[in-house]
Amino acid sequence: FVLHERLNSTNTYCMQLIQQADYVRPQVVMAEWQTAGRGRRGRQWVSPVIAQNLLFSLGLRLQADTRCLTGLSLVVGLAVLATLRYFGLTQAGLKWPNDVYTNNRKISGILLELTGNPTDICHLVIGIGINLNMMPHTQSSIEQPWTSLRYETGQRIDRTALAICLMQNLHHYLAQQAQMGFQGLRHEWEQHHLWQGQRCILSTPNQEISGVALGVNDEGSLRLLVNGQEQSFCAGELSLRLD
Ligand code: ATP
Numbered sequence: 001f002v003l004h005e006r007l008n009s010t011n012t013y014c015m016q017l018i019q020q021a022d023y024v025r026p027q028v029v030m031a032e033w034q035t036a037g038r039g040r041r042g043r044q045w046v047s048p049v050i051a052q053n054l055l056f057s058l059g060l061r062l063q064a065d066t067r068c069l070t071g072l073s074l075v076v077g078l079a080v081l082a083t084l085r086y087f088g089l090t091q092a093g094l095k096w097p098n099d100v101y102t103n104n105r106k107i108s109g110i111l112l113e114l115t116g117n118p119t120d121i122c123h124l125v126i127g128i129g130i131n132l133n134m135m136p137h138t139q140s141s142i143e144q145p146w147t148s149l150r151y152e153t154g155q156r157i158d159r160t161a162l163a164i165c166l167m168q169n170l171h172h173y174l175a176q177q178a179q180m181g182f183q184g185l186r187h188e189w190e191q192h193h194l195w196q197g198q199r200c201i202l203s204t205p206n207q208e209i210s211g212v213a214l215g216v217n218d219e220g221s222l223r224l225l226v227n228g229q230e231q232s233f234c235a236g237e238l239s240l241r242l243d
Helices: 010-021 072-086 149-153 159-180 186-191
Strands: 002-007 027-034 054-062 093-095 099-102 105-116 122-130 199-203 208-216 222-226 229-233 239-242
Touching: 002 010, 010 027, 010 054, 010 105, 010 122, 027 159, 054 159, 072 093, 072 099, 072 105, 072 122, 072 159, 072 186, 122 159, 186 208, 199 222, 208 229
Parallel strands: 002 027
Antiparallel strands: 027 054, 054 122, 093 099, 099 105, 105 122, 199 208, 199 239, 208 222, 222 229
């Protein structure tokens, strides 16, 4: 894998790398800091240069006949969660579709980007930001409650060890998904769903929908009980918060 001191975005760099060289093997890119770190829907991923966080992208070249994209972002969430739990964050859980939270604070974000031909080869980049050593006094420009592994566990985190653990977990969960589909991991995902049974608000581009979170279906879509009726919502542009 490649470690950079500074990049605009590990996802952008990783995508260029795998497209240009058309690597058959997976490529991992990490950076000390990013000048234009991105989250979903054009939002910013914040990680100051002194924070010693994990900024990680895994690039994969996927064949049309073997790839399985259903529920992928939720599967990546499971891999990140397993990694954080291994490093002592035993209370952590998932917020649909793929954010990891502990004590009501966000500790990790995931951004998947896909390019290419749906019927042929495509390039997938799995971007993962994890707050490792960032402490509350380091950064105040994040507009929602956040925390870091060091803050939660009181221990300084070895990034290399964590990155290796993350790669192992990604390998494990992506292989499981390729074998069984997301439906084989659905139950495990729901076991870690922090908002299961709670009243939530889902923001879509046109409206806000209030309902009780019932879990996810075999495609990884969120199941909400809205006015006594179950409805499903696929990830896309949606955002969820507690009511
Ligand atoms: P939300 O977290 O509001 O549901 P999202 O899942 O679409 O949105 P991401 O793409 O995971 O969000 O990340 C972008 C958002 O995460 C930003 O808008 C900001 O609120 C928050 N954020 C940015 N940097 C950090 C960080 N280092 N730690 C925790 N949260 C962050």
